Amino acid sequence: MTATFLGMPAFPANAARAVHDAQLRANLRKATRTIRDRRAAAVAELPGWERLRAAGRQIKDHTLRNLDRYLLRMEEAVVRAGGHVHWAADAAEANRIVAGLVEATGENSAVKVKSMATQEIGLNEALAARGITVHETDLAELIVQLGGDLPSHILVPAIHRNRSEIREIFRTRMGARGRPAPEGLTDEPAALAEAARLHLRERFLAAKVAISGANFMIAETGTLVVLESEGNGRMCLTLPRTLISVVGIEKLLPTWRDLAVFLQLLPRSSTGERMNPYTSTWTGAAEGQEFHLVLLDNGRTAVLADEVGRQALRCIRCSACLNVCPVYERAGGHAYGSVYPGPIGAILTPQLHGMASELEASLPYASTLCGACFDVCPVAIDIPEVLVHLRGMAPHPRAERLAMRAAGWVLDRPERLGRAERLGLRLRRFVPRRLPGPLSAWTDTRDLPELPAESFRDWWERTGGGSGRPPERARRVGRRLPVRRSRAHAGDRERQERGERGGGGR
């Protein structure tokens, strides 16, 4: 049976299960720390990294602003080079197009290059329903497919598995899908890689149809670009007679010159390498080959319409944000219930799917807002900003909405806040140590801060901010914040000019 993310519960339920799995946490800790240390070293040795990052952001923003123009240019160039272009508004349409193209070849199987877009639309499952078998050829995707599992990382989909688990999967499942694992297979990385190589080689040589995604599309020449580390992609792209590429419309770059920026940003951010091992490019159909490009929207134009959220479309799927995220490291990728896990998943999935379901509405909260994801993102996506933006759009219970409205009313005016503080202080002995009902979830794991006997405002009025000023002046100052600032600063400056020290206090 094929595993699916469909119908998974909300993030808190998934994460609560995952954090109790000690093996999963150990696997994730080891893998994410290794990759993130390599990335940090690769980035540190490049002096112009921040400039490169700014250039990546600028190119992506410019392309997204002019996407309609560049998409048409891409289509023209692909057709000129002998390829066919298909436009898919959503997952169902893309799956229908690909299934029709495979059926037209008379084949009932295809090999596939690792691709997030095809996972997003559930292509393997849709083709299986039409009697077409898809064979994953990326090593990690092969492990996931053989294990009847779900991917949990963008770059390393089987990151949740360790070597002995992989050996067991190869030993027990490989034979059902082709050449079995060699006798006496050990869990040495070289032995596991060799078993996969032998198994896949038969697939490559027999394949008549290949399916891929692309990391980038270059509008000026209609070229597609795939970056990978194993060489499996190149086998898929060159050997079969029919090549079908499903690519999200946001993967466009205007020119080859722009690609040069991303060929530096992506390998260093994803695998911590200076240069990518296998970079394949192709334009239209090669001799004796048929090429189809399926341009996928599937919610992207709606994301583009959101001024804050649209920055998520800059993503180049490097997975650096996953590897530094403290939440991802503990909860793992399956907790996000989507093919896009981690911080980027928390902002992309709710935007692509909407926030009607409990799962999608929970994702913007799957973060501590620590900002580590923003710091490492090679295209400077401000993920915390988008998370907060989406939290504002997520459905909230009525009681929470009323409470927030009341808090907004109080915080809107300093006098109201002052009165509320005094009322709170009068009632402080009635404040419970533990909140009742569903609110107890908060106090079960946290101590409510104790209310002090005197508010900061009252202390300020009484002591003049510890400066020894008369209370009346301090009161005036407290009421007029902007005036207070400029006057206080002016006073400080005057004192400094006179060579005096300012008043003590806290």
Ligand code: SF4
């Ligand atoms: S959001 Fe940034 S860091 Fe995360 S996968 Fe996308 S490009 Fe990489």
